[in-house]
Amino acid sequence: MRELSLNILDIAQNSISAGASLIEIEVAENTAKNELLIGIYDNGCGMTEEQVRNVLDPFYTTRTTRKVGMGIPLFMLAAEQTGGTLSIESEKGVGTRVKALFKTDSIDFTPLGDVTSTIIVLITMNTDRDFIYTRKRDEQSFELSTVQLKEILGEVPLNEPEIAQWMKDYINEQTNILLGGVTQ
Amino acid sequence: MKSLAELQAIKERALKNMTARNDSEDSTRIVVGMATCGIAAGARPVLNAFTEEIARRNLKGVTVSQTGCIGMCQYEPIVEVFVPGQEKVTYVQMSVDKVAKVVADHIVNGNIVTEFTVGSVAK
Numbered sequence: 001m002r003e004l005s006l007n008i009l010d011i012a013q014n015s016i017s018a019g020a021s022l023i024e025i026e027v028a029e030n031t032a033k034n035e036l037l038i039g040i041y042d043n044g045c046g047m048t049e050e051q052v053r054n055v056l057d058p059f060y061t062t063r064t065t066r067k068v069g070m071g072i073p074l075f076m077l078a079a080e081q082t083g084g085t086l087s088i089e090s091e092k093g094v095g096t097r098v099k100a101l102f103k104t105d106s107i108d109f110t111p112l113g114d115v116t117s118t119i120i121v122l123i124t125m126n127t128d129r130d131f132i133y134t135r136k137r138d139e140q141s142f143e144l145s146t147v148q149l150k151e152i153l154g155e156v157p158l159n160e161p162e163i164a165q166w167m168k169d170y171i172n173e174q175t176n177i178l179l180g181g182v183t184q
Numbered sequence: 185m186k187s188l189a190e191l192q193a194i195k196e197r198a199l200k201n202m203t204a205r206n207d208s209e210d211s212t213r214i215v216v217g218m219a220t221c222g223i224a225a226g227a228r229p230v231l232n233a234f235t236e237e238i239a240r241r242n243l244k245g246v247t248v249s250q251t252g253c254i255g256m257c258q259y260e261p262i263v264e265v266f267v268p269g270q271e272k273v274t275y276v277q278m279s280v281d282k283v284a285k286v287v288a289d290h291i292v293n294g295n296i297v298t299e300f301t302v303g304s305v306a307k
Contacts, residue, residue: 013218
């Protein structure tokens, strides 16, 4: 994967396959510690302890657990090659929490890339699910929640082109403010 | 600044323009493979390019959706086009540059872009 944002898209697809109705995505930077945390949390069907062990192994999966293949191992590799870690907590019938920690000052750190695009694809392709995207940088943060957007929009679907454009502009604008760019 | 108030205005506008959507049998479906293999090969920008081109041309009765691994990972990004009453067409090794041509030739004018199909690429 050329960007971590593509890993996020890939891992979130597992949550969708797991039947999650709510998927939370967290991207949090700690600039003092040169760390980046990426979390994908869902309320899907969850996994047994054995399944959790297996998804970490790229050579075990494909046939038996078709929903998960190379996705988690690739994400784990991206984290570990920076000196970071990946963890999965999962409980059958409750959900799954995937957390990856990256050392951003490592030469092997993969750029975060276009997270906005990942979020927009997830939301517009899965209008029957809810997504909460939280972007943090040190003490500051912003959030986009489809639960809130759906309350405003009523029967107008989130994949309506003008709505998708608004969400894209909103996330980009908020991200710029967060990263200390444009502030007007 | 983008505000939620602005979203309210977009909603009012959308409600006026929304004609009865027919996402059912008589709509053309564009399906992009979005498993690990597809995503790694560049499916995300391809999918975005399709939705943007459909919106730009204001095409009605065309939906863009995603699916899992289609089973030919080496030919990703793979895009399947389902036109009602016709056989499925499978485009392989798609890129953003190819999207406008597929939409113009195939979706709008009904001419399959043979050189991008799995039949031409996979010999």
